[in-house]
Amino acid sequence: MTHFDEMTCLLYLEGQLERARALELAAHAEVCADCRALLRVLERESQLLGQALVEEDETVPARLLAPPAREAVPWSGILAFGFTVAAAYTFWTSIVEPWRQQLSQAGFGGSNLLTMLFFGGVLWKGWGAMLNTLEYGAMMILGILALGLLRRRWHRWTTVAVVMGAAAAALTLPPAVSAAEYHAHSSFYILASGEVVKNDLIVTAGTARIDGTVEGDLIFFGRSLTINGHVMGDVLGFGQSVRVNGPVDGNVRVCSGMLLLGGPVAKNVTSFGQTVEFDVRSQVGGSMMLFGAAATLDGRIGRDLTAYVGRDVLNGVVGGNAQLRAGRLTIGPTAEINGKASYGGQRPPEVSPQAKLASPLEVHIVHRRPDYASPRFYLRQFLHWCAAFLFGLLIVFLMPGFFSDVVRSTERAGISFGLGLIVLVAGFFFVILSILLALIGLPVGVVILFLYVPAIYAAQVFVGAFVGGKLLGPTASSGDALGRLALGLLVIRVLGGIPILRVFVWIAVILWGVGALTLALYDRSRTRPAPLAGGQAIG
Amino acid sequence: MVDARKRPEGMSSPERTELSDAIARARAGNSDAWGELYRHYAAPIFRFCRRALPSREEAEDATMGIFLKVREKLGQYDPSRPFGAWLYKVAANHCWDILRRRRLRQDLETGEVEALPLEHPSPSQLQRLIEQRTTQQVRRALAELPARARMALVLRYYADMSYDEIAEALGVRRTFVGVVLLRARHQLREALGQRGSAGLAAGGKP
Numbered sequence: 001m002t003h004f005d006e007m008t009c010l011l012y013l014e015g016q017l018e019r020a021r022a023l024e025l026a027a028h029a030e031v032c033a034d035c036r037a038l039l040r041v042l043e044r045e046s047q048l049l050g051q052a053l054v055e056e057d058e059t060v061p062a063r064l065l066a067p068p069a070r071e072a073v074p075w076s077g078i079l080a081f082g083f084t085v086a087a088a089y090t091f092w093t094s095i096v097e098p099w100r101q102q103l104s105q106a107g108f109g110g111s112n113l114l115t116m117l118f119f120g121g122v123l124w125k126g127w128g129a130m131l132n133t134l135e136y137g138a139m140m141i142l143g144i145l146a147l148g149l150l151r152r153r154w155h156r157w158t159t160v161a162v163v164m165g166a167a168a169a170a171l172t173l174p175p176a177v178s179a180a181e182y183h184a185h186s187s188f189y190i191l192a193s194g195e196v197v198k199n200d201l202i203v204t205a206g207t208a209r210i211d212g213t214v215e216g217d218l219i220f221f222g223r224s225l226t227i228n229g230h231v232m233g234d235v236l237g238f239g240q241s242v243r244v245n246g247p248v249d250g251n252v253r254v255c256s257g258m259l260l261l262g263g264p265v266a267k268n269v270t271s272f273g274q275t276v277e278f279d280v281r282s283q284v285g286g287s288m289m290l291f292g293a294a295a296t297l298d299g300r301i302g303r304d305l306t307a308y309v310g311r312d313v314l315n316g317v318v319g320g321n322a323q324l325r326a327g328r329l330t331i332g333p334t335a336e337i338n339g340k341a342s343y344g345g346q347r348p349p350e351v352s353p354q355a356k357l358a359s360p361l362e363v364h365i366v367h368r369r370p371d372y373a374s375p376r377f378y379l380r381q382f383l384h385w386c387a388a389f390l391f392g393l394l395i396v397f398l399m400p401g402f403f404s405d406v407v408r409s410t411e412r413a414g415i416s417f418g419l420g421l422i423v424l425v426a427g428f429f430f431v432i433l434s435i436l437l438a439l440i441g442l443p444v445g446v447v448i449l450f451l452y453v454p455a456i457y458a459a460q461v462f463v464g465a466f467v468g469g470k471l472l473g474p475t476a477s478s479g480d481a482l483g484r485l486a487l488g489l490l491v492i493r494v495l496g497g498i499p500i501l502r503v504f505v506w507i508a509v510i511l512w513g514v515g516a517l518t519l520a521l522y523d524r525s526r527t528r529p530a531p532l533a534g535g536q537a538i539g
Numbered sequence: 540m541v542d543a544r545k546r547p548e549g550m551s552s553p554e555r556t557e558l559s560d561a562i563a564r565a566r567a568g569n570s571d572a573w574g575e576l577y578r579h580y581a582a583p584i585f586r587f588c589r590r591a592l593p594s595r596e597e598a599e600d601a602t603m604g605i606f607l608k609v610r611e612k613l614g615q616y617d618p619s620r621p622f623g624a625w626l627y628k629v630a631a632n633h634c635w636d637i638l639r640r641r642r643l644r645q646d647l648e649t650g651e652v653e654a655l656p657l658e659h660p661s662p663s664q665l666q667r668l669i670e671q672r673t674t675q676q677v678r679r680a681l682a683e684l685p686a687r688a689r690m691a692l693v694l695r696y697y698a699d700m701s702y703d704e705i706a707e708a709l710g711v712r713r714t715f716v717g718v719v720l721l722r723a724r725h726q727l728r729e730a731l732g733q734r735g736s737a738g739l740a741a742g743g744k745p
Contacts, residue, residue: 006659010724011717016702037662044669045724046696052677053590053697060582061599067577067606401600408596 004028009039013046191229200233210246217250227263234267251286261299276309278316287320304339324349331355372499385493392461392485402520403465409516409523410466417508420459420515428452459513464488466516562622566613577606580623584630590681590693591634601637605630627698631690631708638686657725665728672731680730688723695720 004012004025011017012025029035189205191197195212202219210218210227217233224241227248234250235242241258244265251267259271262279268286274293278284282299287306294311304320312324315332321339329343333354342362343349351361371377395403410416431448465481468488472480496505558579564572584605588598609629616625672680681689687709694700694708706713 006657007717007721010721014702014717014720016717034662037666038660041660041662041665041669045665048669048672048674048677049692049696049724049727052674052681053693054586055674055678056582056586057675057678058586058589058595060585061595064581064585064599064602065578067574067581401597404596404600 003032003035006038006042009035009042013039013042193229280316298334331357331361381493381497385489388457388460388464388489388493389486391457392464392489393482395458395461396482396485402524403462405523406462406516406520407465407469409519410462410512412516412519413512416512416515416519418515419518420511420513423514423518424452424456424511455514455517456510458517459510460489460492461485462513462516463509464492467491558622559618562616562618566616566618573610580626581606584626587627587630587693587697588634590678590697591631591690592637593682597637601630601634605633608633624700624704627694627700628704628708631694631698631700631704635690635708635710638690657721660728668728668731676731677727680727683730684723684726687719688726691716691719692723692727 008017008021008025012022017025025035029039187206189203189208191201191208191210191212191214193211197212197214197216200216200219201210201214203225204221206223208220208222208225210225210231211229213230213232215232218227218231218235218237220235220237220239220242222239224243225237225239226243227235227246229246230249231246232249235244235248235252235254237252237254237256239256241260242254242256243260243262244252245262247263248265249267252261252265252269252271254270255272257274259273259276260279261269261277261282261284263281264283264285266285269284269288269290271289272291276290276292276295276297278288278295278297278299280298283302284299285302287303288297288301289305290307290309292309295307295309296313296315297305297307298315300317300319302319305314305318305322305324307323308325310327312326312328313330313332314322314324315334317336317338318341319338322337322341324341324343324345326343326345326349328347329345329349331349331351333352335352335355335357337355337357340359340362341357342364344364346365348365349361349363351357428449465485465488468484468486468491469481471487471491472484492505492509496502496509498505558576561572561575561579565576581602585598585602588601588605589595592598592601609626612629616622681692684692690709691705694705700708702716703713705711705716705719709716709719711719
């Protein structure tokens, strides 16, 4: 006698067998004890499953007791609009506009800061090509999103097909980046005297010396770079030390520990780094912009000088205006400023009486502590609070699940702090180091560094939501949750406005928030389901 | 609450009329009627989500999401068909979308594993296993199953869905549903067996 298999028995019990087959099985089970036992035990299993699933083992959470309400008046929309305007205004007046003014005084002029720094060729001409790529990428993403919104339920293969198609289309576009000579040497690179590179030269090496001629741009990543030869394009350098002794016909843009300028530079100089020494024999045709710890400027600058430097010593000549921000400023006897000169800093500058200034130095002593007596301070705090709340709203509306994940992570304060410290301090140095050693490409590095900005800003939102939740208790509706967020942000803003304490408050908030964000991202990356009826999941 | 599987077919007839009346009024935009429907179905739908999704928080969020969706789509509901079945269909799609987005569906790609023959169980052994396990242990074992296996069992034995509805919700062929269910049962037995052999210590307090 042949028995029926388990599949058939199950289908029979579930009423899924055709009539003839079901009758056959029933007749067989009449006489076969084995099959009868199997049927019985399968039936029993179904019962156990049904019981286990239907059993009311947990109470229904309070927030589900009332139906989610739809608001009649779109207050949140109106509020959000108001906040957007306030936030945009704050951002523009307190960050963008001052920078723009200072930069335009420094001879950069025109378009807005970001465009100028990254895409206007101030740092690197290749950004233009990058911008195009980014634009295509953004268009593709937008297109896919739009398609996704039109057709909610996607077949994976359709998505893949669209993405691949778009990628193929993007690849067929003409390449925007021109050819360049590329040299990657682990330790030492020399372009010997008399040698000529006809186009751009990109060098990655521990130490590089350029004694010959580069007709295009010179781009360097490594420890130290010395230019004794002639660069006809721009010099873009990332490294520990950069020495420019030979003539450069273009701009010099450097991000390095030390920049020594000994030769003539026809256009502008931009430097981010610790120290800058501008030799007396050296000359810059355009403007000079410096960010760093110390600068000694003995050479001649054709146009404007903008410096944000801890210790600034000026002995040379500035053809245009000088805009100086420094911890300490010394203007020596040989100094000469032909345009307007202004200084901002905490200490009064030391100006030699022999120095030739076309107009008297405008001095603006900056107080580190905020001006608590001025109503502007409070208005500003309010606008900052609005901006932070708006940012929070944006996160809540765009990624509600992720938002609550992060807020939940803030509860694990110890781990969050530790992670925040690691990510912010160690991570930052790691990225910088990776760029300098050319382990990762510059674009990737810059993108990573720029991710820090929103993460740091978002920190207060997550901590605010946590603080608000702790103060008013857990909530059921999303409107109440936003109220808690607003309250929490207010608390942070108030605490962060108290003298002396404020520094610690902000450091704590940033470490905590960024740590919680990292923790939530980490948890997300391991998508292991938690046990359904497990202990920790039941609140 | 009565039975969590609140299909109207399992109700007394006055209750059913009342509910279908509420459905009709809710469709016309009456928010009191909507509140009535919500109160009736929120708990069973929450429990459904709780079984289908890994965490309680996700189940809460999903429940909210499902009701928002239901309210939006109420116009598309065909009143000649059971409301409960339609509601569970929306819920199943919603939860399955969440799981799919979280890429817990790796088990779906393993088509060849599904084709492997299953070992024929010994009725007496199976009987013993079933008799020894509590419903709580079964729930805990369910939570360990791959998303699709768990989802299939929940759809069938909690939401009382037909094979056609399950096929549609999980995006598999109709003829394949039985295999998915049987395989899920085997996986569950394995999980239950391991729980037993690992000692019943874990079966005590959650």
